[in-house]
Amino acid sequence: MGFQVNNNVQWVGKIDWELKKFHGDELSTHHGSSYNSYLIRDEKTALIDCVWTPFAKEFVANLKKEIDLSTIDYIIVNHGEPDHSGALPELMREIPNTPIYCTANAIKSLKGQYHQEWNFIPVKTGDKLNLGSKEFIFIEARMLHWPDTMFTYLTGDNILFSNDGFGQHLSSEHMFNDLVDQAELYWEAQKYYANILAPFSKFVENKIKEILSLNLPVDMICPSHGVIWRDNPLQIVNKYMEWASDYQENQITIVYDTMWNSTRHMAEQIAAGIRLSDKDVTVKLFNCNSTHTDKNDIITEVFKSKAVLVGSPTINKGISFAVAGILEMIKGLGFKNKKGAAFGSYGWSGENTKLISTELEHAKFELINEGLRITWNPDDEALMKCQEFGRGIADSLK
Structure with a gap:
């Protein structure tokens, strides 16, 4: 079941305690992982991302316990990879006309994977979506780590929904960074960066500089895998800048x-x-x-x-x-x-x-x-x- 991230943002994802391999057999996940999906309620209601295909039916069944699906006004897809979008076909059978906001590259990805003509709304950096008292600001994040990736920023709550950026393959009953073992958290964050994002370090560096130039306050970072950064969330941003800059230790x-x-x-x-x-x-x-x-x-x-x-x-x-x-x-x-x-x-x-x-x-x-x-x-x-x-x-x- 879900839990409250704050007063109007609810986590509705899946913790995968048993996951040991990811990307086929390419990546080990010793501590499992999570597929983070977020439900945002304002005057309008939006769902950001969903979960991996094997948990699609469970995801939709649990979501029905939290909300009448017909009241979801918008679906935000930050990245089309199946660990984030895999439950979409199951969800869209229930609410087939709900608009899906994503990048143009994500539309290609989703059509290529699921062969469906859903109600896609392409967005680019700077585009906004009004929720009532708050709004989403979309930020394209190409090659972090796919061409279709974007971040979504929620004004008012000052939350950056960063998809694969700033994530870790880490399952925990405590889904906030200040409640988990810090050494384990940073090992998994660095492993995630080294094995997934390192080829795109220049993109990482440039994108972080771009986001910082927008002068958007960030009180929380909600990635699509692992724990949510609520305690000093920019600590992981600073680490990414360090890791992206031809990183080495005395080793x-x-x-x-x-x-x-x-x-x-x-x-x-x-x-x-x-x-x-x-x-x-x-x-x-x-x-x-x-x-x-x-x-x-x-x-x-x-x-x-x-x-x-x-x-x-x-x-x-x-x-x-x-x-x-x-x-x-x-x-x-x-x-x-x-x-x-x-x-x-x-x-x-x-x-x-x-x-x-x-x-x-x-x-x-x-x-x-x-x-x-x-x-x-x-x-x-x-x-x-x-x-x-x-x-x-x-x-x-x-």
Whole structure:
């Protein structure tokens, strides 16, 4: 059932406690998620977004308990992706003529997904919709993270309904930011940014500057996933500006896969060498095989890092499936201001480091060196080379 966000705004979404994967199998959601839908009552009544398709019937049934559906005057679709719009077909069967306000790109998206000619009303930045004592102001937010995305601002209550912006995949019985574990909240917010919004950082930066230039007071930010920001809501806006600006921390992340532990031993000695040279830098090691570490957690650590070292054995003149996958994700996410280097063991042909270095270059990482290759299982001399390799990495980053 819903709960009151304030006197005239009600949350009517769905908390998905059991969700573990999102975007197919592309994104892990260790803490579940929520699909946030909001009912705004003034002289006119509006519904902002709905929920994912599997919960469509439940959503409409619950909404009927809150309001006579025929009294909903407007539907606002901030983004057409199915986790936000999936219940629309079920809802529109009940109120088929209700106008749907969204961007022109969202109309294309919704028609393409649901093949319905609903009563679409296209809007663009600056357009307004009067509710009586308050009004909506629409703000296009293209590529945050789809071309059809927009934000909706509610005057009077000073609420920004930000859709995917400023959200997190986090389920909680406490749906406000001041009531949840802050470390968990910010980890999930950063993971969401790193894995979903990072490719569009320039759009994020420009859009935030545009919104701030409008001088609209913001007392609350209501995203479409996770908790509502009511306590100092601009704290997450400031974090987004920080994350969008070629973000890095004083961290080096080592990502590797291994067949018979040779590459793992290399990774551990490289880490030891880094620590011997720089006791202040944070060093994190991850075996990227899916049986060991979640790929999206690794990506979040890569996003935080100033340098990333990637290791793999040579397998059939190539590199491991897991390492190749992580490199492909890194390339697609378009991280900036990162350095990288390759390492790995081999027995015969030894193409691994060259292949990894090439992929890091394709991801726009600055190569620190040509990489380190060790034959077979590293002996004491080889392990010392790994330590020296780590020292050299740390020294180059000081």
